[in-house]
Amino acid sequence: xxxxxxxxxxxxxxxxxxxxxxxxxxxxxxxxxxxxxxxxxxxxxxxxxxxxxxxxxxxxxxxxxxxxxxxxxxxxxxxxxxxxxxxxxxxxxxxxxxxxxxxxxxxxxxxxxxxxxxxxxxxxxxxxxxxxxxxxxxxxxxxxxxxxxxxxxxxxxxxxxxxxxxxxxxxxxxxxxxxxxxxxxxxxxxxxxxxxxxxxxxxxxxxxxxxxxxxxxxxxxxxxxxxxxxxxxxxxxxxxxxxxxxxxxxxxxxxxxxxxxxxxxxxxxxxxxxxxxxxxxxxxxxxxxxxxxxxxxxxxxxxxxxxxxxxxxxxxxxxxxxxxxxxxxxxxxxxxxxxxxxxxxxxxxxxxxxxxxxxxxxxxxxxxxxxxxxxxxxxxxxxxxxxxxxxxxxxxxxxxxxxxxxxxxxxxxxxxxxxxxxxxxxxxxxxxxxxxxxxxxxxxxxxxxxxxxxxxxxxxxxxxxxxxxxxxxxxxxxxxxxxxxxxxxxxxxxxxxxxxxxxxxxxxxxxxxxxxxxxxxxxxxxxxxxxxxxxxxxxxx
Amino acid sequence: xxxxxxxxxxxxxxxxxxxxxxxxxxxxxxxxxxxxxxxxxxxxxxxxxxxxxxxxxxxxxxxxxxxxxxxxxxxxxxxxxxxxxxxxxxxxxxxxxxxxxxxxxxxxxxxxxxxxxxxxxxxxxxxxxxxxxxxxxxxxxxxxxxxxxxxxxxxxxxxxxxxxxxxxxxxxxxxxxxxxxxxxxxxxxxxxxxxxxxxxxxxxxxxxxxxxxxxxxxxxxxxxxxxxxxxxxxxxxxxxxxxxxxxxxxxxxxxxxxxxxxxxxxxxxxxxxxxxxxxxxxxxxxxxxxxxxxxxxx
Numbered sequence: 159x160x161x162x163x164x165x166x167x168x169x170x171x172x173x174x175x176x177x178x179x180x181x182x183x184x185x186x187x188x189x190x191x192x193x194x195x196x197x198x199x200x201x202x203x204x205x206x207x208x209x210x211x212x213x214x215x216x217x218x219x220x221x222x223x224x225x226x227x228x229x230x231x232x233x234x235x236x237x238x239x240x241x242x243x244x245x246x247x248x249x250x251x252x253x254x255x256x257x258x259x260x261x262x263x264x265x266x267x268x269x270x271x272x273x274x275x276x277x278x279x280x281x282x283x284x285x286x287x288x289x290x291x292x293x294x295x296x297x298x299x300x301x302x303x304x305x306x307x308x309x310x311x312x313x314x315x316x317x318x319x320x321x322x323x324x325x326x327x328x329x330x331x332x333x334x335x336x337x338x339x340x341x342x343x344x345x346x347x348x349x350x351x352x353x354x355x356x357x358x359x360x361x362x363x364x365x366x367x368x369x370x371x372x373x374x375x376x377x378x379x380x381x382x383x384x385x386x387x388x389x390x391x392x393x394x395x396x397x398x399x400x401x402x403x404x405x406x407x408x409x410x411x412x413x414x415x416x417x418x419x420x421x422x423x424x425x426x427x428x429x430x431x432x433x434x435x436x437x438x439x440x441x442x443x444x445x446x447x448x449x450x451x452x453x454x455x456x457x458x459x460x461x462x463x464x465x466x467x468x469x470x471x472x473x474x475x476x477x478x479x480x481x482x483x484x485x486x487x488x489x490x491x492x493x494x495x496x497x498x499x500x501x502x503x504x505x506x507x508x509x510x511x512x513x514x515x516x517x518x519x520x521x522x523x524x525x526x527x528x529x530x531x532x533x534x535x536x537x538x539x540x541x542x543x544x545x546x547x548x549x550x551x552x553x554x555x556x557x558x559x560x561x562x563x564x565x566x567x568x569x570x571x572x573x574x575x576x577x578x579x580x581x582x583x584x585x586x587x588x589x590x591x592x593x594x595x596x597x598x599x600x601x602x603x604x605x606x607x608x609x610x611x612x613x614x615x616x617x618x619x620x621x622x623x624x625x626x627x628x629x630x631x632x633x634x635x636x637x638x639x640x641x642x643x644x645x646x647x648x649x650x651x652x653x654x655x656x657x658x659x660x661x662x663x664x665x666x667x668x669x670x671x672x673x674x675x676x677x678x679x680x681x682x683x684x685x686x687x688x689x690x691x692x693x694x695x696x697x698x699x
Numbered sequence: 700x701x702x703x704x705x706x707x708x709x710x711x712x713x714x715x716x717x718x719x720x721x722x723x724x725x726x727x728x729x730x731x732x733x734x735x736x737x738x739x740x741x742x743x744x745x746x747x748x749x750x751x752x753x754x755x756x757x758x759x760x761x762x763x764x765x766x767x768x769x770x771x772x773x774x775x776x777x778x779x780x781x782x783x784x785x786x787x788x789x790x791x792x793x794x795x796x797x798x799x800x801x802x803x804x805x806x807x808x809x810x811x812x813x814x815x816x817x818x819x820x821x822x823x824x825x826x827x828x829x830x831x832x833x834x835x836x837x838x839x840x841x842x843x844x845x846x847x848x849x850x851x852x853x854x855x856x857x858x859x860x861x862x863x864x865x866x867x868x869x870x871x872x873x874x875x876x877x878x879x880x881x882x883x884x885x886x887x888x889x890x891x892x893x894x895x896x897x898x899x900x901x902x903x904x905x906x907x908x909x910x911x912x913x914x915x916x917x918x919x920x921x922x923x924x925x926x927x928x929x930x931x932x933x934x935x936x937x938x939x940x941x942x943x944x945x946x947x948x949x950x951x952x953x954x955x956x957x958x959x960x961x962x963x964x965x966x967x968x969x970x971x972x973x974x975x976x977x978x979x980x981x982x983x984x985x986x987x988x989x990x991x992x993x994x995x996x997x
Binding site for chain 1: 745832934938
């Protein structure tokens with residue numbers, strides 16, 4: 159018996175050695191040769207970056223059905239040009255956060271995280287404890303493209319600089335301004351024509367139109383199945399927040415707007431209350447709002463535009479076709495912001511929307527930070543950035559006579575969004591395409607161009623000038639925000655729904671304000687104001 | 700037959716009627732969701748949402764399945780899942796039975812100490828990160844062994860099987876066999892195992908279902924997509940078409956994606972649960988018997 163165990167033990171040990179021997183060998187040999195020849199091997203400028211191939215281990219999320227990065231054309235080209243081989247560890251993007259945390263917590267660190275999606279919290283905390291390294295010196299020395307960009311655009315530099323003055327993560331940005339107003343307000347023009355109404359310019363005309371939709375059977379099926387107005391309560395691109403502008407103070411999903419550098423919480427302002435009263439009295443009471451607006455999910459919402467008989471009178475969504483389908487879309491038109499009872503005509507500007515700042519981080523385990531920085535800097539060259547974000551030349555783009563990247567026709571049966579996922583690391587990847595680059599270096603995809611045109615025509619003239627930028631907070635500030643904000647916003651939104659559905663905004667207003675006060679609204683707004691002031695000060699530096 | 704009916708009193712008949720009625724209702728409650736998933740996987744999602752799909756598929760479409768099966772990784776996933784489930788079940792059941800049998804025998808020295816050690820693991824675990832580090836240091840990362848070895852021999856299962864052995868293999872049987880010159884090993888193989896088919900079937904089912912449905916271990920330990928089990932592949936297909944919150948920067952057809960997600964959601968459920976639905980009826984009779992014996996007679 160004893161000898162049997164001994165035997166088994168030896169076999170197991172031998173097995174373990176064999177396994178560890180194999181994998182250990184490969185890594186060790188690579189690293190060593192890398193270290194010894196590092197200086198001689200490294201080119202300060204020009205391509206390739208290294209004379210003899212160097213391997214870096216990088217972890218990156220990828221769209222679930224995209225090929226692994228080594229099979230992506232764009233990275234093959236990059237490897238050929240730079241002579242830097244990347245040992246990719248791709249994780250489906252939905253599982254990425256979990257696995258990233260696991261790697262960071264267990265100390266199983268790669269050389270860098272690519273398309274890293276580090277939150278502000280992670281950037282600061284892992285920056286402080288040294289898990290990821292500060293990059294500003296490396297940028298100065300080894301990243302000419304990125305440095306040029308940051309010199310040209312102090313706002314980008316300001317927003318990627320941590321409150322402690324270091325840059326821990328590199329930016330990712332597609333500056334297309336398409337997100338400035340997500341609330342595209344749509345009305346059924348065919349019905350208006352049928353009922354002899356003109357396209358509403360004011361809120362009251364709009365209310366009239368809705369009422370006519372409800373009572374006069376514009377779809378002519380003899381049933382009162384028309385839904386005058388449907389939306390989704392407090393959801394991106396499908397909420398009525400834009401309509402609050404008719405009362406002088408447009409709202410957004412955070413209820414936070416900026417005027418003359420001052421942060422205002424909209425949901426406690428008199429204009430907001432006035433709007434709620436109007437929506438309750440004129441709309442909800444008369445049955446003009448789809449009651450499911452407060453509960454439905456996107457799938458239900460979208461199904462409403464595609465019922466057998468046309469039933470949707472007016473809705474909010476940033477693309478007409480998606481809700482009602484291409485065939486019916488000609489029945490619908492966009493509405494500019496409506497003039498309110500006092501003549502206000504304004505639409506809000508969505509907050510944030512600045513550059514992402516956690517797109518690339520280098521860890522302390524990286525023994526070749528210069529090579530890594532030079533490698534990633536390639537992707538901040540505007541043409542390369544466009545290809546990293548949307549797909550490579552000859553696959554997605556071709557160069558026209560002016561040297562601009564224009565879209566090639568899509569392969570049969572592929573949708574733009576899906577195709578993009580398969581050929582490029584995508585929106586979260588490092589690289590910045592500025593608004594100046596669009597149209598000069600690269601074209602937006604056709605649908606996005608259409609949206610940009612609509613924005614310009616219908617909304618830009620009425621839009622707020624300022625918004626709340628994407629600000630890098632201190633960890634303590636973040637702690638406080640995270641403690642106060644979710645509950646507070648939840649309460650505000652529940653109340654908003656209640657005031658619209660049940661009314662009583664006038665009666666309940668004082669206790670509503672008091673509750674918000676107790677929940678820490680003032681403290682929250684102070685933090686936001688401090689952050690904004692700091693951001694603006696940084697900008698002037 | 701007539702006599703049988705006569706013997707029933709009025710109350711009995713009512714009892715039967717109500718009984719059958721209730722059971723039918725319950726059966727429908729259980730069956731309908733399954734059936735709904737089936738027809739929903741063939742229907743146009745817009746109809747599903749407007750509540751028009753109820754008894755029959757409406758707006759018949761195979762888009763969902765086309766989407767699912769157009770992806771070759773699904774077959775790789777199937778193959779992997781079958782390998783993991785088979786191998787994992789073999790290892791798991793073997794470890795469980797080999798651990799449970801000695802523990803069921805009275806003459807094993809130090810039985811209570813071993814049992815105590817096992818029980819401790821039921822209440823305290825190392826947690827995710829230490830486990831991950833262990834797997835990493837054992838160089839099991841990114842291999843199929845990371846899925847099939849660490850979970851083999853769950854204590855809970857060992858207890859069920861041990862109880863089964865204790866209650867259904869009397870000591871007298873061993874005494875009789877050993878008088879006839881039977882060795883421990885032979886007794887185990889030729890007498891204990893054949894008598895324990897039901898509990899083995901239960902264990903097999905537990906393990907197969909566990910491996911078939913499990914995806915978390917694969918998610919944590921595997922990097923290589925060609926090693927992904929079916930569940931992970933299906934999850935990726937589903938997730939890939941899910942609408943993400945990064946819409947601000949991602950200009951793409953939300954609606955088209957929604958539609959596909961809805962379609963493949965149901966299709967994916969069918970594809971992944973079909974093998975188990977097929978397997979279950981064959982194991983069901985053992986299942987009921989095995990678990991009952993294991994649990995009740997202590």
